[in-house]
Structure formats: structure tokens, C-alpha cells
Amino acid sequence: xxxxxxxxxxxxxxxxxxxxxxxxxxxxxxxxxxxxxxxxxxxxxxxxxxxxxxxxxxxxxxxxxxxxxxxxxxxxxxxxxxxxxxxxxxxxxxxxxxxxxxxxxxxxx
Amino acid sequence: xxxxxxxxxxxxxxxxxxxxxxxxxxxxxxxxxxxxxxxxxxxxxxxxxxxxxxxxxxxxxxxxxxxxxxxxxxxxxxxxxxxxxxxxxxxxxxxxxxxxxxxxxxxxxxxxx
Numbered sequence: 001x002x003x004x005x006x007x008x009x010x011x012x013x014x015x016x017x018x019x020x021x022x023x024x025x026x027x028x029x030x031x032x033x034x035x036x037x038x039x040x041x042x043x044x045x046x047x048x049x050x051x052x053x054x055x056x057x058x059x060x061x062x063x064x065x066x067x068x069x070x071x072x073x074x075x076x077x078x079x080x081x082x083x084x085x086x087x088x089x090x091x092x093x094x095x096x097x098x099x100x101x102x103x104x105x106x107x108x109x
Numbered sequence: 110x111x112x113x114x115x116x117x118x119x120x121x122x123x124x125x126x127x128x129x130x131x132x133x134x135x136x137x138x139x140x141x142x143x144x145x146x147x148x149x150x151x152x153x154x155x156x157x158x159x160x161x162x163x164x165x166x167x168x169x170x171x172x173x174x175x176x177x178x179x180x181x182x183x184x185x186x187x188x189x190x191x192x193x194x195x196x197x198x199x200x201x202x203x204x205x206x207x208x209x210x211x212x213x214x215x216x217x218x219x220x221x222x
Contacts, residue, residue, distance in 0.1 A: 004151070032208040034210075043113075043213045043214065043215050043216070044152075044199065044213040045212075045213065046210045046211070049208065049210070051208050086152065090208050093206065093207055093208055094205075094206060095140055095157075095203050095204070095205060095206065095207070095208075095209050095211065096154060096157055096165060097154065097211060098151075098154070099151045099152040099153075100151055101149075101150070101151045102151070102152075
């Protein structure tokens with residue numbers, strides 16, 4: 001069975017500081033990885049996915065198959081990045097997602 | 110309203126009650142999902158429907174009974190729930206195959222007394 005681990009519950013940084021939200025997964029095959037975000041009083045929404053190779057709102061994530069990681073990074077955090085971030089895995093291209101527990105990112109002015 | 114809607118947004122029920130949660134999507138998707146979000150636990154997939162057919166039941170107790178009458182509507186019928194079933198229940202929709210983005214509703218906050 002697949003599993004997604006987000007080892008930290010909270011990351012607090014100052015505006016302009018770099019951000020790295022960690023995500024590790026366990027799955028024997030080649031899954032697709034996603035980052036979903038939930039801003040205050042908004043619904044859960046897709047931030048980015050590995051297959052798209054995009055940078056969204058300045059965030060990037062690289063899939064490291066050797067380390068089975070998909071960490072989310074942003075070089076300069078903004079206050080509007082404060083939110084709950086969830087890493088998710090789709091193992092079989094069947095749109096069934098396995099989520100991590102999520103991490104709260106707090107960006108202070 | 111566009112996107113995925115859920116009603117009611119809040120529900121308080123006793124353990125002997127029967128209630129239903131409703132989800133509707135206006136995105137033309139053919140896959141719909143129920144998730145449970147409890148405190149201190151990851152978002153848990155409960156049920157998956159593809160083209161109105163249930164394709165996943167993630168070992169959910171029978172006191173939760175889903176129904177998908179068409180590709181736009183999804184229900185979760187609740188009966189004889191336990192206090193530990195109190196949680197946020199999220200509905201989502203997507204296209205059924207491939208690495209597709211899931212679109213989430215706002216959730217129903219359920220409290221079982």
C-alpha cells in the first residue's frame with residue numbers, strides 16, 4: 001500500500017525567507033505526485049503536480065525517485081502563501097489520491 | 110453556484126438519527142469521491158464512483174451508505190453513527206482516468222452526539 005509522509009506539522013518563516021515543505025512517499029512503482037493547498041476559508045485546491053513540470057505562484061517541486069521525495073519549494077515566501085499544504089500521491093493513474101497529514105505554513109511580515 | 114457544492118454545510122445528529130449529505134458538481138466530470146477529514150489524521154478516501162458505478166470502498170463501515178444517481182450528484186447516507194464519526198466530509202470530482210486534478214467542495218462539518 002502507498003503512503004505519504006509529511007514529517008512536520010507547522011513551518012513558520014518571515015516574509016522573503018526560503019520555504020521547503022517536505023514530502024516523502026512509499027510506493028514500489030512510479031506514482032504521480034501532487035501538492036494541494038487550502039487557504040483560510042477556501043476549499044482545498046490543486047497547487048501543482050509533477051507531471052505538469054510547472055511553477056505555480058513561485059512554487060516548484062521536484063520528484064526525487066531515489067529519495068522518494070517530492071518537496072515543495074519557494075525561494076522567497078510571501079504572506080499570502082500562508083495556508084495548509086497537502087502532498088498527495090496517485091499510484092495507478094486512476095485518480096485515487098493518498099494524502100499526507102498536511103503542514104501549516106505561516107509567513108510572518 | 111459553479112464547481113462542487115455540498116449541503117448541508119453543518120450537521121449535528123444523534124447516534125440514532127438518519128441523515129444524508131449531498132454533493133453536486135457542475136463541471137461535467139464523471140468521477141466523484143467522498144473523503145473524511147478528522148483531526149490529526151490525513152484526508153481519507155472513503156468511496157469512489159466512476160460513471161455512476163462504485164469502484165472503491167475503502168473499508169468504510171456500513172453505517173455510511175453512498176449513492177450516485179447520476180454523474181453530477183453524490184449522496185452519503187448516514188445511520189446509527191458513532192461520536193468518532195464526527196469529522197469534515199469532503200466531496201470531490203474529476204475526470205475518471207489519468208492523473209487528473211480533483212475539485213473539492215467546501216465540506217460538511219458533521220458532529221455526532
